[in-house]
Amino acid sequence: xxxxxxxxxxxxxxxxxxxxxxxxxxxxxxxxxxxxxxxxxxxxxxxxxxxxxxxxxxxxxxxxxxxxxxxxxxxxxxxxxxxxxxxxxxxxxxxxxxxxxxxxxxxxxxxxxxxxxxxxxxxxxxxxxxxxxxxxxxxxxxxxxxxxxxxxxxxxxxxxxxxxxxxxxxxxxxxxxxxxxxxxxxxxxxxxxxxxxxx
Numbered sequence: 001x002x003x004x005x006x007x008x009x010x011x012x013x014x015x016x017x018x019x020x021x022x023x024x025x026x027x028x029x030x031x032x033x034x035x036x037x038x039x040x041x042x043x044x045x046x047x048x049x050x051x052x053x054x055x056x057x058x059x060x061x062x063x064x065x066x067x068x069x070x071x072x073x074x075x076x077x078x079x080x081x082x083x084x085x086x087x088x089x090x091x092x093x094x095x096x097x098x099x100x101x102x103x104x105x106x107x108x109x110x111x112x113x114x115x116x117x118x119x120x121x122x123x124x125x126x127x128x129x130x131x132x133x134x135x136x137x138x139x140x141x142x143x144x145x146x147x148x149x150x151x152x153x154x155x156x157x158x159x160x161x162x163x164x165x166x167x168x169x170x171x172x173x174x175x176x177x178x179x180x181x182x183x184x185x186x187x188x189x190x191x192x193x194x195x196x197x198x199x
Contacts, residue, residue: 009081
């Protein structure tokens, strides 16, 4: 199926609500990895990330009959499915973090038993020295991400993993547009400084 012929997420969600289980599978295939990374990078524990991501998908399935991609108000644009999905994930994370203080660790093992920092570097083709440097850069970047205040890290991850606009981040997190912009700007500035130090 060509990308042009692929149904939009919103259409798939409505098809699932009408009983088409395959539509849910397509939605899951499109978004599960980004959603899991957002949750994992927010809490740093693979088992908890698995559980929370699964809870978000259960929420999606339960909400299907009530899902309507229309605007919440006449003056607002129609919300994308991915915005709605990551907003659900955000709320689930807030509940989780209220119940338990997060502990993010670069040493935490990922899905394949490999540390997250070991999974980030790209295979550069430049040999072992370049791969070690790339791994070290990934560790520094993840440490900088972990060091961000929670609100800034969340804003950054919602944009990086969720593909959300500043307005969507503001709405999902329940803050004003300027606050969301500031959080994102501070996060980018801190991460940029980390990258400059590594260069």
